[in-house]
Amino acid sequence: MQIVACPSCGAQVQFKSHASVVAVCEYCRATVMKDADAVKDLGKMSAVLEDYTRLQIGSAGTLAGRGFSVVGRIQLKYAAGMWNEWYLLFDDGATGWLGDSSGQYTVTTAMDATSALPAFEDIVAGRHYNINDERFTAAETRSASCIGGQGELPFKVGAGWQTRVADLRHGSAFVTLDYADGDTPVLYKGLAVTLEQMQCQLLRDDEQIRQTAGRYRGRLEALDCPSCGSAIGYLPGVTTSLVCPACQAVLDASTPQAQILAQSANVTGVRTTLALGATATIGKVTWQLIGAMTRADDEGSGWTEYLLYNTAAGFFWLVETDQGWSRSAVMASWPEWASVKADSASIDQVSFRKLYDYPATVQWAAGAFNWRVAAGDVVRVFEFESGQTRLAAELTGEELTWSRSTPVAFDQVRSWFGDTPAAIAPKKPPxxxxxxxxxxxxxxxxxxxxxxxxxxxxxxxxxxxxxxxxxxxxxxxxxx
The missing domain is CATH 4.10.860 (DNA Excision Repair, Uvrb; Chain A)
Known part of the structure; x- marks a missing residue:
């Protein structure tokens, strides 16, 4: 460990890793760069948005028998939302990154490429690419900028720092190609994980999240819709993308003052079976309904999707259709799928046959979401079935996601939400x-x-x- 004096305020700044190049002073926010003979003040680093993450500087865990601790963090924003990258220091002196996005976690470390890597412009979501003699499916491409940082970091970064990244998956294996330094990317490889698998300790608890989420340190901002003035009921810090239930304005809440991203001419209200803010008790876990949207296919058939959140367990969806209810969650480990034209997909040695292939369009949305959503958004959906379990692949030009769903009886849904005004009687067939x-x-x-x-x-x-x-x-x- 190396301790230096902050050139801006004189406070002690620690460098726990020899690989760290800069550290953010926790007192004055100065970005301190470690040089051969001295330290330099690179200017102020923006404060991170204290969000819903359970991680923090000092959190620790174990991965594949190797202990690690969290020593740094950068917060990145792109068109559809934001995510955290936590800088890890392993007990053996090696370093890595813990990606933290919408309740999904990945751990990666830098490695050499054994063959040519694709150009950023050539990567298309859903297509396959060979990375070090392994086939991966492109999951997402994004252009992002740094909006805040904490602790130690292995490279010079600050406000305005930008990067282009591509994420690829194969089962639970995960690859990131980072094009921050130009057309030749840095290769990071690892796997999808959970905090429980890593036996993480020193995490933030619910009370700490409630006290800090949704504001910069020391500054609490009230959130009224800047378009119509209506109060928006949402869990502070859970998301940065909001849709006003009153005027349908799409808002960005990743800054102290919410900004209008888009306004809607169609403000027709939609009656949903479950209301925003409703709470459900499933087992011993309490969930809160934070967002709802209606979608329809190209034949006009519609359905409603409800987003639920718990600080420890993350997110899941309740989907209501004319045929009944189902519970759906995003998959961290992906199925094998030969191509978008293939009639089947498989995972855990179970084959799923393709049922449908259709476009799905958002008709209406309200509340808080873990990505930007607005009326008119379109994705291509591929549904697969095996017994009562279904898989769904949702594809856009920039992203592919997989989810798994199982049916739920309405009486079960009603028991989860209890006798509250939110758990109203379901709509009768007209x-x-x-x-x-x-x-x-x-x-x-x-x-x-x-x-x-x-x-x-x-x-x-x-x-x-x-x-x-x-x-x-x-x-x-x-x-x-």
Missing amino acids: STGSATRFALWILGLNAIPLLFNFSGTIFWVVIAIVAIYLSEHFFGAKNP
């Missing part, structure tokens, strides 16, 4: 009552001539009308 009324109306018209025909026929007409009414009264009311 045709049930209207069809009955239409049948009664037609039957009534046809019965008019019979009213003047004093035969036994009118008796059977009256019996038919009463039967239809009683059927709707006693059986229709039980239909959820």
Whole structure:
């Protein structure tokens, strides 16, 4: 460990890793660069946005029998959101990175490339590429800029520092190509992990997250919609992309003052079965519903998706369709899928056959999300099925994601949310009552001539009308 005096304020600045080039003074935010004979002040580093992450400087864990500690952090922002990169120092002196994005974690270390790597412009989400004689699928490409930093870092970085990165996956294996220094990327390779797998310690607890999330240190900002003034109910710090339920403005909350990214001309309200802010208890874990959106396919069939969040367990989706409910979560380990034209995908030696291939368009959204979402967004969806389990690949020009879903009975959903105003009765199929009324109306018209025909026929007409009414009264009311 090396300790130097901050050239700006004189406070002690620690360099725990010999590979670290700069460190951010925790007192005055000066970026201190370690030189051969002296230290230099490179200017102030922007404070990170204290978000929902459980990690912090000083967190520690074990990976493949190697202990590590978190010594630095950079926060990066791109068009669809933001993420954290935590700089790791292993007990044996090696270093690495812990990617932290929307509750998904990856650990990577730099390594040499044994063959030519693709140019950034040539990487397309969903396509396959050979990296060091292994085939990987492109998951995402993004251009990002640094918006804040903490602790020690292995290179000179500050406000305005930009990079281009491409992420690729194969099962749980993970590769990042970093084009920050030009057209020749730096190769980082590792795997998808969880905090539990790494036995992480010294994590932030729920109370610490509530006290700091959504604000810079010492500065708490109230969030009212800058477009219409309506209060937006959301969990502070959980996300940086918000959609106002009142005016449908898309907001960026990654700065102390929310900024309007887009405004919507269509502000028609949507009635959803579950309301924003509702809480669900599943097992012993409490989840909060922070976002909701409706989507439709190219044939006009629609459905509703609800985003739920827990500080320790992350995110999952509840999906409501005409056929029922399902629970869905993003997959960290990817299935084998030969190409977008393949009729099957497999994972854990289970084959899933392709059911559908369709575009899905966001019709309406409200609340908080872990990526930027707005009405009109379109993704291409590929659905696969094996038994009651389904896999879904969602593809855009920049990103491919996989999710796994299983059906959930509505009675189960209702028990999760309890007897709260949010757990309202599900919507009835619109045709049930209207069809009955239409049948009664037609039957009534046809019965008019019979009213003047004093035969036994009118008796059977009256019996038919009463039967239809009683059927709707006693059986229709039980239909959820």
